[in-house]
Amino acid sequence: MTRVKVIAGHIIAIFKKEHLPLKKRAALCFGYLRVTGKRFLLGRIPFLDGMTASFLGFKINVGLFSDFYWTFVEIFIEEDYYFATNNPRPRIIDCGANIGIATLYFKWLYPKAEIVAFEIEPDNIKIYEKNIESNKLKNVTLHKKAVGGHSGPVILYGNRRAGTISTTLLDEQVKKDQSYEAHCVEVDMVLLSNYIHERIDFLKMDIEGAESDVFVDLSETGTLKYVENTTLEFHRFSSGENKLSTITKALEDYNFDIIFPHNFNALSEVKRSYYNYMIRAGKRKRSKSL
Secondary structure (H helix, E strand, O other), X not given: OOHHHHHHHHHHHHHOXXXXXXXXXXXXXHHHHHHHHHHHHHOOOHHHOOOEEEEOOEEEEOXXXXXXXXXXXXXXXXXOOOOOOOOOOOEEEEEOOOOOHHHHHHHHHOOOOEEEEEOOOHHHHHHHHHHHHHOOOOOEEEEOOEEXXXXXXXXXXXXXXXXXXXXXXXXXXXXXXXXXXHOEEEEEEEOHHHHOOOOXXXXXXXXXXXXXXXXXXXXXXXXXXXXXXXXXXXXXXXXXXXXXXXXXXXXXXXXXXXXXXXXXXXXXXOOOOEEEEEEEEEEOOOOOOO
């Protein structure tokens, strides 16, 4: 597929977003073209990589522009983390906040949203904090901690592009890049259940292999009853340490409908020792206890 076809496809997809008012669709199209144009320019002037990006009224630090571009497409164009709510001040938890692109997306959708974010990679944290401050975003709280199945110190392996606390994922990455073993830092892990005490309109999770541990915690403590919608990136390892069945059981026990977005290209990955894909889930109805 040529670049022109890709861009045309994205523009068509933007104007098909009927859940967005036309004004927002037009603004998104303009923002997409600005980002795409800069990507095209940087492809010819590599030393400019790492500059800021401007779109939809946001001006952000992006680190590596190539990484930012694909994250921008996934979040703003493909809308991996879209959710609908009638609450003008939705409460959102962003686990694995990276440099804050999803946080900006949530604020673009719902400007009064209250966001609690978790990120552990030091370089990502620096950029995230700059992006929140430079855009003067309110009601955003960043916790420099990992979420998982227990509280206490853990080792973060890798770098801002692919940090992980999973030793199994580490094994897979070391096979590809020996520098992984050299990049490690001790970070704090906490139980997500300790941060959920009321309705959460949306839980976003991209935590590189700790998903099932978190859902065991939320299920056993009963705090999953407060969550209305979630989208998570599930990471599957050959060891089976991160179990899809654990996650789906927790969600079904708390009355969620589960959707696996279609990605037929992923069928070629089933024999790989490691792969990942998205899972969406939403409550069928509110719990009577709430």
